[in-house]
Amino acid sequence: MSRDDNKEDASAAAIRRRAERMQQSRNxxxxxxxxxxxxxxxxxxxxxxxxxxxxxxxMWLNRVAPQSFSWPIALILGGVVVGAMVAWNWIEKNQDQ
Structure with missing residues (x-):
């Protein structure tokens, strides 16, 4: 076995070890x-x-269709509820990952 064959074997082994480490770090x-x-x-x-x-x-509904209650307050509360449901769904979906 010549000296060049030993270098090629060592080089191939080093490349294999590096590839295994890269795969392990990805996993x-x-x-x-x-x-x-x-x-x-x-x-x-x-x-x-x-x-x-x-x-x-x-605010737009207050101008267009005024009511005895405040549209902005009602829809802000509705937006918080909808946003909380969306956030909860996102957390549930990404919890397994």
Whole structure:
């Protein structure tokens, strides 16, 4: 066996070990603090958007179809409920991952 054959065997073994380490690192779940911030962002926006939309829709309805109750307050509460349901659904769906 020549010296070049030993180099090729060592090189192939090193490449195989590196590929195995890369595959192992891909299979392991790693959580970072930034992913937690991303979750807070998604949950926050999923509650904030329906709430703000309800407020604007309520202000418009107050001008178009006035009632004895306040449309903005009713639709803000409705937006919070809808947003909480969307956030809950998102958490349930992504909890298994």
């Amino acid at each position: 392991e779940r790693k959580y970072s603090p930034l992913s937690g911030l991303g979750v807070f962002g998604v949950i926050g926006w999923s509650v904030a958007i329906p709430t703000v939309a309800g407020a604007f829709l309520g």
